[in-house]
Amino acid sequence: SPLRDIPGPFWARYTRLWYLYKSNAGNFHLDNIKLHDTYGKIVRVAPNMYSISSVDKAVYGVGSHFAKSDWYDSWKHPDPKNITLFSDTNIKRHNESRRRVQGMFSMSTMVSYEAQIHEINKIFLQKLHHFAETGETISLDHWLQCYAFDAVASITFSETFGFLSEGEDIDGMMAALDKGNKYSSWAGVYPELHPYLYPILERIPTSGASEMGKMIRFIKRMIAARRQQRTDEGAGGEKAIVKHTEDQKAPEDFLDKALNAQSKDPNKMTDAHIFALGWSNVSAGSDTTGVSLTAVLYHLSRNLRVLSKLLKEILAVEAEGKCNRDSFSFAQSQSMPYLQACIKEALRVHAAVGLPLWRVVPEGGRQVCGRHFPQGSVVGVNAWVAHSDEAVFGSDAQEFRPERWLEADEDELRALNAAWVPFGAGSRTCIGRHISMLEINKLLPLLLMNFEFELIGDKEWQTKTSFFVKAKQFETRIKARRVCH
Numbered sequence: 001s002p003l004r005d006i007p008g009p010f011w012a013r014y015t016r017l018w019y020l021y022k023s024n025a026g027n028f029h030l031d032n033i034k035l036h037d038t039y040g041k042i043v044r045v046a047p048n049m050y051s052i053s054s055v056d057k058a059v060y061g062v063g064s065h066f067a068k069s070d071w072y073d074s075w076k077h078p079d080p081k082n083i084t085l086f087s088d089t090n091i092k093r094h095n096e097s098r099r100r101v102q103g104m105f106s107m108s109t110m111v112s113y114e115a116q117i118h119e120i121n122k123i124f125l126q127k128l129h130h131f132a133e134t135g136e137t138i139s140l141d142h143w144l145q146c147y148a149f150d151a152v153a154s155i156t157f158s159e160t161f162g163f164l165s166e167g168e169d170i171d172g173m174m175a176a177l178d179k180g181n182k183y184s185s186w187a188g189v190y191p192e193l194h195p196y197l198y199p200i201l202e203r204i205p206t207s208g209a210s211e212m213g214k215m216i217r218f219i220k221r222m223i224a225a226r227r228q229q230r231t232d233e234g235a236g237g238e239k240a241i242v243k244h245t246e247d248q249k250a251p252e253d254f255l256d257k258a259l260n261a262q263s264k265d266p267n268k269m270t271d272a273h274i275f276a277l278g279w280s281n282v283s284a285g286s287d288t289t290g291v292s293l294t295a296v297l298y299h300l301s302r303n304l305r306v307l308s309k310l311l312k313e314i315l316a317v318e319a320e321g322k323c324n325r326d327s328f329s330f331a332q333s334q335s336m337p338y339l340q341a342c343i344k345e346a347l348r349v350h351a352a353v354g355l356p357l358w359r360v361v362p363e364g365g366r367q368v369c370g371r372h373f374p375q376g377s378v379v380g381v382n383a384w385v386a387h388s389d390e391a392v393f394g395s396d397a398q399e400f401r402p403e404r405w406l407e408a409d410e411d412e413l414r415a416l417n418a419a420w421v422p423f424g425a426g427s428r429t430c431i432g433r434h435i436s437m438l439e440i441n442k443l444l445p446l447l448l449m450n451f452e453f454e455l456i457g458d459k460e461w462q463t464k465t466s467f468f469v470k471a472k473q474f475e476t477r478i479k480a481r482r483v484c485h
């Protein structure tokens with residue numbers, strides 16, 4: 001092989017088992033950084049899989065023609081009818097599907113959902129005020145995940161899953177998603193087995209495949225119920241706008257938007273597109289935002305200098321009467337440079353996704369990270385590796401220091417931004433990033449204005465990666481914030 005000199009662990013040269021084991025051992029986000037420290041910019045992690053240390057535009061640039069590798073096949077049901085945006089490895093079909101739904105995810109559309117997010121924020125604040133009164137210790141990561149689930153459900157289906165009000169994983173949906181993701185992460189290493197493994201494992205209750213099946217059925221039930229409701233209401237698909245919330249001013253939710261688009265042109269918005277939309281929002285829009293919110297709060301709680309500087313910015317806005325402790329507008333958050341720097345920095349030091357984003361070198365081969373790769377080679381960058389690159393982020397790359405985003409000059413900022421990939425990059429970049437940005441920007445100032453978060457234990461937190469880098473536990477005590485600092 002022309003790539004035989006690429007270094008890496010001994011067993012990775014001969015078998016995918018090494019990557020299977022390592023990527024599922026729970027620490028690959030950190031192991032991947034160590035691998036690059038040991039072996040350099042390009043590291044072999046399996047006979048034909050190469051981890052690269054930077055976000056090469058040749059691979060991830062828009063129009064690069066590097067398709068997602070078959071590692072993504074295991075992220076969908078083997079039935080080809082169940083395509084999803086995230087797992088589609090066909091460039092042409094993915095572009096077409098993405099174009100059909102792109103408008104629903106634009107920032108301007110997202111801002112129209114502010115009122116829904118505001119309602120979810122209210123429920124969450126009430127819950128936290130209760131915990132502040134009782135003084136009990138809570139798992140903040142769990143509650144932030146409940147929040148993210150209910151928020152995305154609210155804009156997708158105009159109803160919450162009830163996680164925040166119950167504080168529980170109702171119907172085991174969180175666990176189902178978690179197990180499904182774990183299955184996909186390991187089965188992706190041997191994707192050729194997925195069509196055979198999935199139907200067998202699906203029959204074993206609580207296996208990752210059976211839990212994935214449960215989520216798929218849940219989404220299909222939500223869609224079928226809405227179709228029925230529209231028929232019962234006489235909409236029958238022809239009426240342009242059908243409201244499913246009591247608030248008649250609320251914008252159409254994602255599902256209605258998709259069903260209305262289908263009634264206008266069933267060929268453009270097929271049943272498969274509608275399923276893919278519901279599935280993407282629930283599966284890709286909950287854990288990711290929960291993990292990111294958890295990361296922001298964790299790093300702020302451990303960096304009191306940063307926290308008090310951010311509080312100053314937020315409380316100054318409050319003093320000017322531009323917000324109150326119940327409501328914070330997205331527009332306001334956008335004019336707060338330190339808040340933006342803190343969010344960006346937290347997503348840098350703790351990207352939600354902790355595995356490389358695998359791509360296939362297209363026909364004719366390509367130059368990647370300064371070396372030629374023949375077609376069919378699989379290359380991928382892990383955001384954790386890209387974000388720890390000292391050549392870009394400086395010798396303090398490991399530190400949580402939001403100022404780096406404010407001190408950089410124009411050229412430096414361009415380089416920082418190019419290496420900042422918590423949402424992926426290029427044509428496969430996260431389509432839902434504006435949803436999470438809306439949620440994070442509206443919620444975080446409210447949390448900090450209302451509460452003090454006291455971490456239990458002074459050790460660094462423990463994390464576990466399957467695909468998402470989740471806190472093992474984030475035990476916290478909450479106090480109502482009464483005095484301005």
Ligand code: HEM
Pocket residue numbers: 085086087098152280281282284285286288289292351352353357358421422423424425427428429430431432433435436
């Ligand atoms: C902070 C929160 C989020 C993070 C960190 C995040 C991260 C990512 C990343 C890294 C990718 C690229 C994966 C790859 O190349 O394989 C991605 C893709 C995707 N994300 Fe997100 N995501 C977030 C929130 C959301 C939300 C709220 C939604 C939907 C409601 C969503 C839906 C998607 C979809 C559908 C894709 C696939 C896009 C495509 O291939 O065209 N994400 N996300």
